[in-house]
Amino acid sequence: MAPSSTCPELLSQLGDLLGPRHVVTERDEIAPRLIDWRRKYTGNALALVKPGTTAEVAAVVRACADCRTPIVPQGGHTSLVGGSTPDLDGRAVILSTERLTRVRDVDPVNNTMTVEAGCILQSLQEEAARHDRLFPLSLAAEGTCRIGGNLATNAGGLNVLRYGNARDQVLGLEVVLPDGQVWDGLRTLRKDNTGYDLKQLFVGSEGTLGIITAATLKLQPQPLEAATAFCAVRDVDAALDLLARCQQATAQSLTSFELIPRIGIDLSLKHVAGSVDPLEGAYDWYVLVEAQGGHGDGGLKAALEGALMQAYEDGLVLDAAPAESAAQAQTFWHLREAVVEAQRHEGGSIKHDIAVPVSSVPAFLTEATAKVHEMVPGIRPVPFGHLGDGNLHFNLTQPEGADTQAFLARWDEVNAAVHDIVARYRGSISAEHGIGQMKVAENARFKPPVELEMMRAIKRSLDPGNIMNPGKVIDLD
Amino acid sequence: MAPSSTCPELLSQLGDLLGPRHVVTERDEIAPRLIDWRRKYTGNALALVKPGTTAEVAAVVRACADCRTPIVPQGGHTSLVGGSTPDLDGRAVILSTERLTRVRDVDPVNNTMTVEAGCILQSLQEEAARHDRLFPLSLAAEGTCRIGGNLATNAGGLNVLRYGNARDQVLGLEVVLPDGQVWDGLRTLRKDNTGYDLKQLFVGSEGTLGIITAATLKLQPQPLEAATAFCAVRDVDAALDLLARCQQATAQSLTSFELIPRIGIDLSLKHVAGSVDPLEGAYDWYVLVEAQGGHGDGGLKAALEGALMQAYEDGLVLDAAPAESAAQAQTFWHLREAVVEAQRHEGGSIKHDIAVPVSSVPAFLTEATAKVHEMVPGIRPVPFGHLGDGNLHFNLTQPEGADTQAFLARWDEVNAAVHDIVARYRGSISAEHGIGQMKVAENARFKPPVELEMMRAIKRSLDPGNIMNPGKVIDLD
Numbered sequence: 001m002a003p004s005s006t007c008p009e010l011l012s013q014l015g016d017l018l019g020p021r022h023v024v025t026e027r028d029e030i031a032p033r034l035i036d037w038r039r040k041y042t043g044n045a046l047a048l049v050k051p052g053t054t055a056e057v058a059a060v061v062r063a064c065a066d067c068r069t070p071i072v073p074q075g076g077h078t079s080l081v082g083g084s085t086p087d088l089d090g091r092a093v094i095l096s097t098e099r100l101t102r103v104r105d106v107d108p109v110n111n112t113m114t115v116e117a118g119c120i121l122q123s124l125q126e127e128a129a130r131h132d133r134l135f136p137l138s139l140a141a142e143g144t145c146r147i148g149g150n151l152a153t154n155a156g157g158l159n160v161l162r163y164g165n166a167r168d169q170v171l172g173l174e175v176v177l178p179d180g181q182v183w184d185g186l187r188t189l190r191k192d193n194t195g196y197d198l199k200q201l202f203v204g205s206e207g208t209l210g211i212i213t214a215a216t217l218k219l220q221p222q223p224l225e226a227a228t229a230f231c232a233v234r235d236v237d238a239a240l241d242l243l244a245r246c247q248q249a250t251a252q253s254l255t256s257f258e259l260i261p262r263i264g265i266d267l268s269l270k271h272v273a274g275s276v277d278p279l280e281g282a283y284d285w286y287v288l289v290e291a292q293g294g295h296g297d298g299g300l301k302a303a304l305e306g307a308l309m310q311a312y313e314d315g316l317v318l319d320a321a322p323a324e325s326a327a328q329a330q331t332f333w334h335l336r337e338a339v340v341e342a343q344r345h346e347g348g349s350i351k352h353d354i355a356v357p358v359s360s361v362p363a364f365l366t367e368a369t370a371k372v373h374e375m376v377p378g379i380r381p382v383p384f385g386h387l388g389d390g391n392l393h394f395n396l397t398q399p400e401g402a403d404t405q406a407f408l409a410r411w412d413e414v415n416a417a418v419h420d421i422v423a424r425y426r427g428s429i430s431a432e433h434g435i436g437q438m439k440v441a442e443n444a445r446f447k448p449p450v451e452l453e454m455m456r457a458i459k460r461s462l463d464p465g466n467i468m469n470p471g472k473v474i475d476l477d
Numbered sequence: 478m479a480p481s482s483t484c485p486e487l488l489s490q491l492g493d494l495l496g497p498r499h500v501v502t503e504r505d506e507i508a509p510r511l512i513d514w515r516r517k518y519t520g521n522a523l524a525l526v527k528p529g530t531t532a533e534v535a536a537v538v539r540a541c542a543d544c545r546t547p548i549v550p551q552g553g554h555t556s557l558v559g560g561s562t563p564d565l566d567g568r569a570v571i572l573s574t575e576r577l578t579r580v581r582d583v584d585p586v587n588n589t590m591t592v593e594a595g596c597i598l599q600s601l602q603e604e605a606a607r608h609d610r611l612f613p614l615s616l617a618a619e620g621t622c623r624i625g626g627n628l629a630t631n632a633g634g635l636n637v638l639r640y641g642n643a644r645d646q647v648l649g650l651e652v653v654l655p656d657g658q659v660w661d662g663l664r665t666l667r668k669d670n671t672g673y674d675l676k677q678l679f680v681g682s683e684g685t686l687g688i689i690t691a692a693t694l695k696l697q698p699q700p701l702e703a704a705t706a707f708c709a710v711r712d713v714d715a716a717l718d719l720l721a722r723c724q725q726a727t728a729q730s731l732t733s734f735e736l737i738p739r740i741g742i743d744l745s746l747k748h749v750a751g752s753v754d755p756l757e758g759a760y761d762w763y764v765l766v767e768a769q770g771g772h773g774d775g776g777l778k779a780a781l782e783g784a785l786m787q788a789y790e791d792g793l794v795l796d797a798a799p800a801e802s803a804a805q806a807q808t809f810w811h812l813r814e815a816v817v818e819a820q821r822h823e824g825g826s827i828k829h830d831i832a833v834p835v836s837s838v839p840a841f842l843t844e845a846t847a848k849v850h851e852m853v854p855g856i857r858p859v860p861f862g863h864l865g866d867g868n869l870h871f872n873l874t875q876p877e878g879a880d881t882q883a884f885l886a887r888w889d890e891v892n893a894a895v896h897d898i899v900a901r902y903r904g905s906i907s908a909e910h911g912i913g914q915m916k917v918a919e920n921a922r923f924k925p926p927v928e929l930e931m932m933r934a935i936k937r938s939l940d941p942g943n944i945m946n947p948g949k950v951i952d953l954d
Binding site: 107204220391427430444462473 | 642668677727830911929931
């Protein structure tokens with residue numbers, strides 16, 4: 001890892017700014033930061049730097065900007081699309097937010113907290129709970145992902161149906177811009193119409209426009225009740241009818257409405273310890289429904305069960321198990337999580353993180369399932385996920401006994417075919433994982449050219465030197 | 478109204494594009510479009526054009542762009558900050574969206590509708606209701622304002638507490654860009670992380686970056702129950718404590734939490750027919766609380782009343798009247814609306830549309846009230862509005878018997894003093910009305926220079942000719 005030829009002093013300059021121990025060049029320490037979570041992308045870097053304050057982030061960015069040195073921001077480094085992994089040329093500096101972990105302020109009356117980008121998501125959920133509030137963002141990586149990365153990628157997760165994506169949790173941002181200026185946009189207001197809503201540009205920009213160093217987040221009241229049920233449904237159309245009924249009955253308190261196909265249950269029972277089928281019969285499709293809210297009078301559970309009972313009488317629901325305890329709800333969730341793990345035991349899986357309009361899910365599933373069966377006879381689709389948001393993880397397990405490498409070699413070809421179908425339903429080829437480096441080219445196949453041009457115009461106007469996470473999200477050429 | 482000297486053919490070209498009757502130059506017909514709703518700003522224009530399709534909007538914009546002719550978009554022309562009024566030089570073309578009134582699609586399963594920009598807000602509420610859905614955006618001008626303008630200004634209104642601002646109702650936009658290209662961003666998805674969320678730039682940009690021609694809007698289930706109460710509270714601190722209790726008790730189903738001072742009641746009883754004080758005693762501060770949602774079992778009303786009863790026992794609430802019928806709730810709302818009208822009968826009012834963090838409202842009110850009393854002895858503050866959002870209309874009625882013109886002549890001076898206090902609480906000088914032309918200079922006093930520069934960079938990159946609603950929101954010099 002040689003210093004950049006154009007700026008031989010950069011490393012020592014960074015050492016002066018941060019203290020030498022926060023400028024890491026040792027190969028062993030840096031190695032895990034050069035490979036992504038899914039181990040699909042490996043890069044190289046000049047150094048890993050760990051600023052401890054916003055002012056230090058700004059100083060690092062100014063120094064790098066002067067040298068035209070690319071900066072790759074890293075939070076928890078849990079990107080599923082290679083969004084926080086540098087490229088191979090080794091000129092980049094990886095800027096980790098891991099030392100920016102202060103909770104600057106909690107205001108329970110305003111229902112806000114202002115926190116630094118390096119705070120672990122789970123620690124923020126806990127901080128909110130200490131103030132008798134809920135911070136609802138929740139996702140699988142919450143024990144290691146950092147809020148700056150959650151915001152930069154507009155993370156989704158388990159509670160989107162009720163509380164929205166990461167974007168919807170933000171009232172204000174502090175951002176270090178590509179020229180090293182600090183934008184203090186840490187507003188704590190529910191209403192503010194004083195110009196372009198710039199924070200929205202940074203949320204979801206995956207570090208390509210600046211580095212989020214702090215954020216003011218919305219807090220919610222702690223829900224007084226929860227109600228969970230595991231249901232077999234007639235088909236996916238019936239699931240959608242059930243969704244609308246449950247939303248109305250619970251006053252839109254549904255936090256989750258997760259679709260699971262029978263094969264997901266079967267594979268979980270086969271491979272994952274602790275998996276229990278909550279229902280006696282075998283059915284094609286299931287939904288895991290959860291609502292949180294209510295008035296503390298048991299009305300929420302009664303309302304959900306009333307809607308399920310009516311749906312049963314109407315033939316939409318074929319069987320249902322309402323959770324009679326938190327522990328039982330836990331076993332339902334265990335089964336939902338097991339679907340992910342179980343697939344690993346069956347060989348390779350080709351994955352998709354797609355969304356279509358909720359009303360188009362049944363038609364999409366029929367069409368996409370037929371297409372992949374045609375392409376790979378014996379393929380085993382395990383489409384599951386956030387039906388309430390129209391967001392499915394359309395995962396495809398290899399045929400039984402097939403060669404895993406040969407199957408996985410068809411990843412791009414199968415992705416392209418599925419994405420073509422998604423596009424016909426005006427869907428999204430990346431509902432919650434972002435573009436990173438993995439989907440830059442694929443995204444450009446579907447975005448209107450005028451939209452790509454606007455994205456480029458904005459990128460160029462805010463980052464004319466293209467030093468912020470170059471190669472991610474949008475190709476400038 | 479002479480044709481632009483630089484482009485003598487423009488008017489006839491526009492006539493060819495739209496048909497002559499949709500290119501209005503008659504002074505009588507154009508006159509009302511040249512003056513703003515509050516009659517503070519008068520402008521001039523080359524013509525008023527009324528395209529009937531997105532393609533026609535695009536053709537008009539291309540023609541104007543070729544001539545560097547400014548375009549002032551107009552929806553319902555109900556701006557309170559001169560946002561849709563042209564300047565005096567007479568070169569501008571006013572582009573009205575009034576013929577873009579198609580509802581293109583309603584999808585109750587996806588809970589979305591796609592509508593054109595010229596649809597009247599109230600007609601969209603009615604369209605949603607026809608499909609057994611709720612479109613929750615609601616504000617005083619809803620009978621005449623158009624959705625394009627609501628989105629371009631990120632309108633707030635009465636249901637923000639539960640459903641958010643106009644921004645939160647949008648899933649996708651169709652926009653004619655300053656060069657006449659059409660961006661089809663009419664997504665209908667709850668989750669889509671495929672690049673910068675460009676629609677967020679256009680929402681709240683007040684027509685300075687492009688013309689919104691259509692939008693995909695979120696629909697909600699119709700609430701099963703409503704509960705309304707009128708309460709006297711100990712003080713504004715107690716009101717905030719009550720807010721948090723009601724939010725938790727109703728599972729965040731509060732749609733409104735409106736603050737009213739005693740003087741607002743007194744003036745309403747004096748001047749506005751049909752005003753009735755719901756409570757027997759006289760108290761300094763009141764809140765009108767409304768919740769919508771529930772499970773159809775009466776639990777919402779019971780929960781709200783339970784919270785009020787506990788707050789009464791704890792000394793936060795001094796007296797309360799829960800509405801026993803929709804008609805009684807209506808009388809509470811009549812009183813709330815009367816507060817606005819009543820002020821007109823007492824001479825001049827200097828107005829503010831401010832927001833501060835909810836937790837800072839009591840301190841802000843104390844400080845700002847003292848300041849304006851010091852500036853204008855005898856002044857009568859009537860601070861009322863959306864306490865739940867931290868958004869107050871800090872309106873100041875003239876001293877009894879004072880000279881109205883002399884009082885109103887101090888508008889800017891009083892605004893500046895109040896805004897200085899707002900800024901110390903990191904508040905907003907325009908919570909829901911936008912910047913328009915009225916607050917461009919005042920806004921620039923408070924925005925961080927780096928933020929103004931980003932706004933300019935974006936404006937220049939998307940509208941290099943500065944033809945879209947020039948002079949509004951941001952000064953480019």
